[in-house]
Amino acid sequence: MQPTLATDRLILRPFHLSDAEEVQRLAGDFRVAEPTANVPHPYADGAAEEWIATHAKSFESRSSIVYAVSLIGSGRLAGAIALSQISTTHSRAELGYWIGFEYWAQGICSEAARGMIQYASNELGLTRIDCRCLARNNGSARVMEKAGFLREGHLVKHVNHRGQYEDILVCGLTLPARSNPATTE
Ligand SMILES: CC(C)(COP(=O)(O)OP(=O)(O)OC[C@H]1O[C@@H](n2cnc3c(N)ncnc32)[C@H](O)[C@@H]1OP(=O)(O)O)[C@@H](O)C(=O)NCCC(=O)NCCS
Incomplete structure (x- = not known):
C-alpha cells in the first residue's frame, strides 16, 4: 500500500477519485499546465479520473509513484508531486x-x-533523482535549487x-546509498 507522508504543513497521500473535480480545476488552469510536459490543455472532462485510475497500478509495479499534495488542517488539495x-x-x-x-x-x-x-532515499533506497524543466521556468528551477539539485x-x-522548440534545464540530486539497495524497477 502506498504510504501517506507528512511534512510540517502538508500531507502527501495517494489521490482518490473524489479529487478529480479539483484536479481538473487546478491543473486546468493554463498557468499551471503551460510549462509542464504532461498536463494537457484544455483539461478534458474525465481526464482527471482516467489519470487517477492509473496510480494504483503504477505504484504496484513501482514504475511511478504519484502523491496528492494536501494541506494539513483544511485537507485541501494543492497539487501533485x-x-x-x-x-x-x-x-x-x-x-x-x-x-x-x-x-x-x-x-x-x-x-x-x-x-x-x-x-525516495529512506524508503525506496534511490541514490539519484533527476528533474528537468523548461529553461525559462524560473519557479521550477528555484524549487530544484532549494531542494539541493545541481544544475x-x-x-x-x-x-x-506546444509548438515551439525550447531549451531544457537538467538537474540532478544524489542521495547517500544504503546497505540494502532499492527494490523498485
Ligand atoms: C513551479 C511550481 C511547482 C512552484 O511551486 P510553488 O509551491 O509556488 O514553489 P515554492 O513556493 O516552493 O517556491 C520555491 C521558490 O521558487 C520561487 N518561485 C516560485 N515561482 C517563481 C517564479 N515564477 N519565478 C521566480 N521564482 C519563483 C519562490 O519565490 C521560492 O523561492 P524563495 O524561497 O527563494 O522565495 C509552480 O509554480 C507550478 O506549479 N508551476 C506550473 C507547473 C510547473 O511548472 N511544474 C514544473 C514543471 S517541470
Whole structure:
C-alpha cells in the first residue's frame, strides 16, 4: 500500500477519485499546465479520473509513484508531486510536480519536494533523482535549487513544447546509498 507522508504543513497521500473535480480545476488552469510536459490543455472532462485510475497500478509495479499534495488542517488539495521512470538498476527516478495557482509562492512545492526526496532515499533506497524543466521556468528551477539539485545541463531547443522548440534545464540530486539497495524497477 502506498504510504501517506507528512511534512510540517502538508500531507502527501495517494489521490482518490473524489479529487478529480479539483484536479481538473487546478491543473486546468493554463498557468499551471503551460510549462509542464504532461498536463494537457484544455483539461478534458474525465481526464482527471482516467489519470487517477492509473496510480494504483503504477505504484504496484513501482514504475511511478504519484502523491496528492494536501494541506494539513483544511485537507485541501494543492497539487501533485511524483517520482516517475523509477529504475532499480540505476537506483534513480525523475521528480515532477505542479501546484495550483492559488497556492503558489508559499513554499508548498519546496516542502513537498523535501518530503518526496526523503521518501525516495529512506524508503525506496534511490541514490539519484533527476528533474528537468523548461529553461525559462524560473519557479521550477528555484524549487530544484532549494531542494539541493545541481544544475547539470542545458539542452538547447531540446523539445517541441506546444509548438515551439525550447531549451531544457537538467538537474540532478544524489542521495547517500544504503546497505540494502532499492527494490523498485
Ligand atoms: C513551479 C511550481 C511547482 C512552484 O511551486 P510553488 O509551491 O509556488 O514553489 P515554492 O513556493 O516552493 O517556491 C520555491 C521558490 O521558487 C520561487 N518561485 C516560485 N515561482 C517563481 C517564479 N515564477 N519565478 C521566480 N521564482 C519563483 C519562490 O519565490 C521560492 O523561492 P524563495 O524561497 O527563494 O522565495 C509552480 O509554480 C507550478 O506549479 N508551476 C506550473 C507547473 C510547473 O511548472 N511544474 C514544473 C514543471 S517541470
